[in-house]
Amino acid sequence: xxxxxxxxxxxxxxxxxxxxxxxxxxxxxxxxxxxxxxxxxxxxxxxxxxxxxxxxxxxxxxxxxxxxxxxxxxxxxxxxxxxxxxxxxxxxxxxxxxxxxxxxxxxxxxxxxxxxxxxxxxxxxxxxxxxxxxxxxxxxxxxxxxxxxxxxxxxxxxxxxxxxxxxxxxxxxxxxxxxxxxxxxxxxxxxxxxxxxxxxxxxxxxxxxxxxxxxxxxxxxxxxxxxxxxxxxxxxxxxxxxxxxxxxxxxxxxxxxxxxxxxxxxxxxxxxxxxxxxxxxxxxxxxxxxxxxxxxxxxxxxxxxxxxxxxxxxxxxxxxxxxxxxxxxxxxxxxxxxxxxxxxxxxxxxxxxxxxxxxxxxxxxxxxxxxxxxxxxxxxxxxxxxxxxxxxxxxxxxxxxxxxxxxxxxxxxxxxxxxxxxxxxxxxxxxxxxxxxxxxxxxxxxxxxxxxxxxxxxxxxxxxxxxxxxxxxx
Amino acid sequence: xxxxxxxxxxxxxxxxxxxxxxxxxxxxxxxxxxxxxxxxxxxxxxxxxxxxxxxxxxxxxxxxxxxxxxxxxxxxxxxxxxxxxxxxxxxxxxxxxxxxxxxxxxxxxxxxxxxxxxxxxxxxxxxxxxxxxxxxxxxxxxxxxxxxxxxxxxxxxxxxxxxxxxxxxxxxxxxxxxxxxxxxxxxxxxxxxxxxxxxxxxxxxxxxxxxxxxxxxxxxxxxxxxxxxxxxxxxxxxxxxxxxxxxxxxxxxxxxxxxxxxxxxxxxxxxxxxxxxxxxxxxxxxxxxxxxxxxxxxxxxxxxxxxxxxxxxxxxxxxxxxxxxxxxxxxxxxxxxxxxxxxxxxxxxxxxxxxxxxxxxxxxxxxxxxxxxxxxxxxxxxxxxxxxxxxxxxxxxxxxxxxxxxxxxxxxxxxxxxxxxxxxxxxxxxxxxxxxxxxxxxxxxxxxxxxxxxxxxxxxxxxxxxxxxxxxxxxxxxxxxxxxxxxxxx
Numbered sequence: 001x002x003x004x005x006x007x008x009x010x011x012x013x014x015x016x017x018x019x020x021x022x023x024x025x026x027x028x029x030x031x032x033x034x035x036x037x038x039x040x041x042x043x044x045x046x047x048x049x050x051x052x053x054x055x056x057x058x059x060x061x062x063x064x065x066x067x068x069x070x071x072x073x074x075x076x077x078x079x080x081x082x083x084x085x086x087x088x089x090x091x092x093x094x095x096x097x098x099x100x101x102x103x104x105x106x107x108x109x110x111x112x113x114x115x116x117x118x119x120x121x122x123x124x125x126x127x128x129x130x131x132x133x134x135x136x137x138x139x140x141x142x143x144x145x146x147x148x149x150x151x152x153x154x155x156x157x158x159x160x161x162x163x164x165x166x167x168x169x170x171x172x173x174x175x176x177x178x179x180x181x182x183x184x185x186x187x188x189x190x191x192x193x194x195x196x197x198x199x200x201x202x203x204x205x206x207x208x209x210x211x212x213x214x215x216x217x218x219x220x221x222x223x224x225x226x227x228x229x230x231x232x233x234x235x236x237x238x239x240x241x242x243x244x245x246x247x248x249x250x251x252x253x254x255x256x257x258x259x260x261x262x263x264x265x266x267x268x269x270x271x272x273x274x275x276x277x278x279x280x281x282x283x284x285x286x287x288x289x290x291x292x293x294x295x296x297x298x299x300x301x302x303x304x305x306x307x308x309x310x311x312x313x314x315x316x317x318x319x320x321x322x323x324x325x326x327x328x329x330x331x332x333x334x335x336x337x338x339x340x341x342x343x344x345x346x347x348x349x350x351x352x353x354x355x356x357x358x359x360x361x362x363x364x365x366x367x368x369x370x371x372x373x374x375x376x377x378x379x380x381x382x383x384x385x386x387x388x389x390x391x392x393x394x395x396x397x398x399x400x401x402x403x404x405x406x407x408x409x410x411x412x413x414x415x416x417x418x419x420x421x422x423x424x425x426x427x428x429x430x431x432x433x434x435x436x437x438x439x440x441x442x443x444x445x446x447x448x449x450x451x452x453x454x455x456x457x458x459x460x461x462x463x464x465x466x467x468x469x470x471x472x473x474x
Numbered sequence: 475x476x477x478x479x480x481x482x483x484x485x486x487x488x489x490x491x492x493x494x495x496x497x498x499x500x501x502x503x504x505x506x507x508x509x510x511x512x513x514x515x516x517x518x519x520x521x522x523x524x525x526x527x528x529x530x531x532x533x534x535x536x537x538x539x540x541x542x543x544x545x546x547x548x549x550x551x552x553x554x555x556x557x558x559x560x561x562x563x564x565x566x567x568x569x570x571x572x573x574x575x576x577x578x579x580x581x582x583x584x585x586x587x588x589x590x591x592x593x594x595x596x597x598x599x600x601x602x603x604x605x606x607x608x609x610x611x612x613x614x615x616x617x618x619x620x621x622x623x624x625x626x627x628x629x630x631x632x633x634x635x636x637x638x639x640x641x642x643x644x645x646x647x648x649x650x651x652x653x654x655x656x657x658x659x660x661x662x663x664x665x666x667x668x669x670x671x672x673x674x675x676x677x678x679x680x681x682x683x684x685x686x687x688x689x690x691x692x693x694x695x696x697x698x699x700x701x702x703x704x705x706x707x708x709x710x711x712x713x714x715x716x717x718x719x720x721x722x723x724x725x726x727x728x729x730x731x732x733x734x735x736x737x738x739x740x741x742x743x744x745x746x747x748x749x750x751x752x753x754x755x756x757x758x759x760x761x762x763x764x765x766x767x768x769x770x771x772x773x774x775x776x777x778x779x780x781x782x783x784x785x786x787x788x789x790x791x792x793x794x795x796x797x798x799x800x801x802x803x804x805x806x807x808x809x810x811x812x813x814x815x816x817x818x819x820x821x822x823x824x825x826x827x828x829x830x831x832x833x834x835x836x837x838x839x840x841x842x843x844x845x846x847x848x849x850x851x852x853x854x855x856x857x858x859x860x861x862x863x864x865x866x867x868x869x870x871x872x873x874x875x876x877x878x879x880x881x882x883x884x885x886x887x888x889x890x891x892x893x894x895x896x897x898x899x900x901x902x903x904x905x906x907x908x909x910x911x912x913x914x915x916x917x918x919x920x921x922x923x924x925x926x927x928x929x930x931x932x933x934x935x936x937x938x939x940x941x942x943x944x945x946x947x948x949x950x951x952x953x954x955x956x957x958x959x960x961x962x963x964x
Binding site: 021164165167296298301302304305308309310311312313314315316317318319320321322346347348349350369370371373374394396397398399400401402403405406433434437441 | 491492493503504505506509514515516517519520521522523524525526527528536537538541542544545546547548550551581583584587590591605606607608609610611613614637639696699702703704706707710750753754755756939948949952
């Protein structure tokens with residue numbers, strides 16, 4: 001799940017993430033809404049949110065400030081590198097009064113460089129992603145020390161986190177380090193060229209331990225590579241007599257200076273140039289990879305539901321309709337002559353019907369389930385309105401408008417109508433809630449609470465003609 | 475990512491008798507606990523309200539919540555009166571006559587809204603409360619809905635109730651010609667509930683099969699993503715806690731005070747993780763009633779450092795487990811992770827010589843002065859992991875319509891583990907009841923060896939975001955968190 005924009009955006013987004021990880025999430029409802037209207041992938045929305053919040057919290061200024069500081073620090077370090085190059089050149093060649101010791105000069109000029117380059121190469125082989133070369137590290141450390149303000153630490157922290165996550169940090173720091181070396185070596189070369197052009201130097205080798213042949217071999221092997229680029233090697237015989245004990249012709253010293261320059265170029269500048277280029281290419285790729293947001297990071301996960309909501313509301317069609325109940329008109333002129341009638345409503349077909357202990361003089365109207373049965377019952381009641389009508393109903397059923405309309409229709413044909421709610425053995429809180437709903441709904445169609453039984457036995461007693469006063473709807 | 479081949483929107487109306495959980499179904503499908511209004515009362519929803527389901531930011535499926543049908547029989551009577559069956563008009567024609575009639579604004583206003591909505595949609599999801607017996611009114615409702623000329627897919631809701639009548643309903647639906655039905659409990663949907671629903675819908679709506687396929691894929695993808703994110707959050711918590719080390723003077727009072735600080739830090743960190751998990755799964759904080767810490771004396775809320783909490787979660791506790799003041803923490807001579815075995819050491823080498831060197835000075839000084847170092851016990855780490863995984867499992871199985879708070883019963887989960895029943899089927903029949911942690915991670919956490927990732931975290935005090943010298947830019951920590959997250963994912 002990687003997706004994203006430019007490195008700068010990724011950096012800003014990461015800065016915000018780090019900040020929110022430290023100080024908690026910012027109040028961002030406006031920004032989230034704006035990002036939502038813009039749309040796009042999750043990463044794009046994250047970036048948008050970061051940009052909006054970054055503007056508000058001045059995070060982009062923080063990044064810019066830090067970038068400026070970093071650039072200045074780097075400039076200073078380049079300047080120091082130039083000075084170091086010049087210093088090394090001056091130190092290696094000396095003031096021209098004394099003859100230049102070839103081996104020592106070479107070691108002064110390239111020794112540290114060679115050691116650090118070898119360390120870097122060895123370091124590349126080890127699979128650690130943490131340690132960049134120390135020159136680059138120093139640069140980072142300096143910028144962190146220099147950046148001021150409460151948020152200043154965020155920018156480098158985010159940068160390190162961002163680059164470190166896919167290993168690009170090491171290559172960025174390598175590039176910086178190699179470039180510093182490259183600048184130092186170029187300034188060294190420049191110093192050499194100026195000094196060798198402007199002053200007269202004499203060169204020699206000295207040894208206590210080694211034989212002159214060894215020195216010849218060393219010179220030739222070191223000079224072989226520069227030779228391929230056109231730097232001449234002094235002839236063997238001359239090398240042998242460059243031991244400081246013989247006076248050499250001037251062109252011989254020119255040959256030696258050429259050899260020295262060739263060595264600096266081939267063993268100093270060219271490898272550094274190649275290493276810098278190589279690191280830069282990988283660093284570039286790494287930076288490009290880093291500009292693609294890793295949306296699996298912890299701070300982002302919790303934003304996903306808000307930035308990529310699974311659903312979005314659609315406005316209602318109209319305002320909620322009224323809860324109207326259809327109430328049949330009662331015909332007061334009816335004479336209620338029929339017997340007491342018992343019917344079942346909303347009852348499952350498996351219900352035992354009629355209930356046991358049914359009084360003898362009660363007519364069983366059956367369970368009324370479909371429209372045909374309803375019509376038949378209404379027709380019959382129309383012909384012969386009844387004195388008492390008991391409706392037995394499953395208490396678990398939600399009282400709906402349809403049933404209430406039917407009850408109110410039935411009420412027109414009975415002098416007295418009552419509803420009994422029967423529950424199945426296991427009663428739960430849902431059912432007590434239903435009792436309340438039934439009571440409220442019946443009240444809506446004009447039936448007082450006394451007309452509702454919550455148990456079957458008192459209801460059947462009422463139907464059989466028992467006095468009304470004993471029971472109170474429990 | 476495959477994109478649906480057609481750009482058209484699929485519109486689905488959620489219809490059904492009143493109080494069968496239509497709004498609940500929408501809440502669960504949209505993963506939005508704030509959609510509409512849910513009450514155990516008839517006629518809670520009295521207007522048509524919709525939600526768009528996004529497929530990767532693209533809006534393609536629209537779901538419409540409708541008022542409940544309440545007076546099907548009355549409406550059928552009225553329809554017969556408006557256009558008697560003898561006229562032999564077809565469904566949509568009869569419907570048109572009704573929608574023009576005065577009662578469509580009066581007595582049958584709600585029903586008219588439902589029918590209009592269904593006519594505007596491509597299909598209807600007919601929500602059934604399977605606790606209800608199959609009654610004439612339901613058959614009449616289906617007959618009325620059929621007038622719209624849209625395919626209807628019955629959704630069987632409240633399957634987990636002891637009084638469910640699923641078989642009765644399936645038989646009745648078959649008799650009405652509705653052979654495809656989906657079992658989907660909106661409070662505790664089965665893990666594959668949504669995909670099943672969209673699969674069956676695709677069979678009914680073959681012209682939209684591509685779109686529904688994309689939606690289904692998106693559902694699976696999002697579920698995967700959520701789980702990955704959640705495991706990562708848990709792994710972060712564990713690394714933070716494992717790496718945490720407090721240093722203090724060797725006297726008893728200091729050790730005691732430092733232990734208390736450590737415990738508090740860990741408790742707060744746990745609650746942060748809980749909150750993040752809830753947020754990631756789009757549940758409200760109130761859903762997890764005990765989310766505020768410290769929670770002493772409560773069930774799930776049993777304090778993290780209480781030995782009983784460990785036993786409740788079935789975590790094997792060694793003999794050395796201390797109680798009282800030192801419960802849950804280990805007090806050592808100052809080592810700062812320097813004596814933690816080979817695995818940790820390689821980790822330390824790979825992970826940051828630079829940082830290790832940085833702290834070496836501090837460590838040597840501490841060592842010389844005989845300071846003590848306080849860390850969190852392994853058993854507490856196990857408990858943390860088991861608890862968070864249990865919560866994650868609960869969140870995965872919870873529908874967004876659920877109103878009851880999330881309950882995690884550690885005792886039940888141990889009991890289930892001990893009988894080692896096959897995973898899966900028993901869970902679905904009782905979602906409100908405790909469930910257990912499936913898979914190997916739970917077992918491994920309870921008694922097995924802790925993963926190397928945690929051992930390595932122990933050796934890196936700088937990896938704890940709770941620590942004052944937290945090293946925020948450690949790629950190795952990142953790697954370890956990822957490894958740990960994978961380890962937790964069975």
